[in-house]
Amino acid sequence: MKKKVLAEKSLYYGDVSMPKGFEINRKSLKHNMFYSFLEEMTISDNPKDYAHKDYKLISNQPLIWLRDYLRDHIRVKYNLTLVERSQHANIFRPGEQSFLRNHVRDLDLRNSPDYTLIYVVDVAKDSCDLVIEYDNNKRKGNTWHMTLENNHFYMFPSDLKYFISENKSIKFNTIITINYEYI
Amino acid sequence: MAHFAKLDENNIVLNVHVVADSDCQKDGVEDEETGRQFLQKIHNWPYWRQTSYNTYNNQHKLGGTPFRGNYAGIGDQWDEDNQIFWYEKPYASWVKNVSTASWESPIGSAPDLTPEQVTQNESTHWWEYQWNESDYQSDNSTGWVLVNKNA
Numbered sequence: 001m002k003k004k005v006l007a008e009k010s011l012y013y014g015d016v017s018m019p020k021g022f023e024i025n026r027k028s029l030k031h032n033m034f035y036s037f038l039e040e041m042t043i044s045d046n047p048k049d050y051a052h053k054d055y056k057l058i059s060n061q062p063l064i065w066l067r068d069y070l071r072d073h074i075r076v077k078y079n080l081t082l083v084e085r086s087q088h089a090n091i092f093r094p095g096e097q098s099f100l101r102n103h104v105r106d107l108d109l110r111n112s113p114d115y116t117l118i119y120v121v122d123v124a125k126d127s128c129d130l131v132i133e134y135d136n137n138k139r140k141g142n143t144w145h146m147t148l149e150n151n152h153f154y155m156f157p158s159d160l161k162y163f164i165s166e167n168k169s170i171k172f173n174t175i176i177t178i179n180y181e182y183i
Numbered sequence: 184m185a186h187f188a189k190l191d192e193n194n195i196v197l198n199v200h201v202v203a204d205s206d207c208q209k210d211g212v213e214d215e216e217t218g219r220q221f222l223q224k225i226h227n228w229p230y231w232r233q234t235s236y237n238t239y240n241n242q243h244k245l246g247g248t249p250f251r252g253n254y255a256g257i258g259d260q261w262d263e264d265n266q267i268f269w270y271e272k273p274y275a276s277w278v279k280n281v282s283t284a285s286w287e288s289p290i291g292s293a294p295d296l297t298p299e300q301v302t303q304n305e306s307t308h309w310w311e312y313q314w315n316e317s318d319y320q321s322d323n324s325t326g327w328v329l330v331n332k333n334a
Contacts, residue, residue: 017192018227018228019192019228019229019230021229022227022228022229061227065226065227065228068226068228072189072191072197072198073191073197075197075257076191076195076196076197076257076258
């Protein structure tokens with residue numbers, strides 16, 4: 001008797017464990033994110049587009065080092081060679097939650113990402129969850145909840161719909177999203 | 184130019200980077216620590232070891248002096264004690280040979296092909312000994328299995 005896995009939906013997550021003294025400067029990331037937020041540097045000008053609330057990520061050294069860490073470690077640990085396709089920042093006001101969305105465009109699969117990674121720059125403790133919807137064969141619409149923690153990443157297939165739950169704190173929550181193609 | 188392996192905290196090779204000679208020289212002489220400091224500054228990462236592009240199984244392809252056993256590859260393990268980059272262990276039972284910087288079967292190399300098999304390889308067959316880990320686990324005097332890859 002044998003078993004063959006034909007497809008899988010996996011969630012990869014963990015902390016960004018830089019060596020002591022070399023930690024990611026999340027304050028610097030956050031500074032750039034708020035600059036983009038305050039200058040209304042949105043990915044899309046169309047208010048009906050989900051990307052209208054996504055903000056451009058201004059590149060800086062800590063962002064490059066973060067991307068290096070994620071690329072190198074995910075490749076070695078999971079044998080996934082990832083190439084970035086897009087990235088953006090999200091800032092959630094108190095009481096705000098994200099759209100339920102995914103990052104695959106059905107009419108443009110060629111240019112759609114394979115994996116979506118969320119990196120938590122700064123959120124208040126226990127203030128919000130990442131909620132991912134997935135199907136388990138005929139059992140449709142299951143959800144998986146994970147409380148977002150600072151300096152942690154969460155990566156999942158880009159076709160899965162997800163949202164960031166309501167910000168229950170009184171401060172602004174900041175996260176980065178990176179979309180990857182794997183080769 | 185020089186090559187440096189980027190290591191994680193468990194000495195696994197994460198990546199290999201190339202550094203210009205001018206960035207890893209001290210007083211005109213190649214210096215690993217200078218290269219390491221250069222990379223640390225650029226990549227904000229402290230663990231680097233120089234590796235030789237031309238070294239494989241502790242031999243230098245161009246006849247020079249081998250350096251650290253093997254050219255580092257992504258996923259390889261850095262062995263600080265023996266100063267060797269080890270590629271992935273091919274089978275659970277295989278053991279390290281430090282002098283050749285390679286993995287060897289616990290019962291030695293594969294037997295030589297017979298003259299008849301060598302002759303057949305030139306025409307109709309492709310005889311080759313392959314390692315069968317299951318065979319070895321059930322009887323540790325066996326492991327090498329002769330197969331015809333043209334079959």
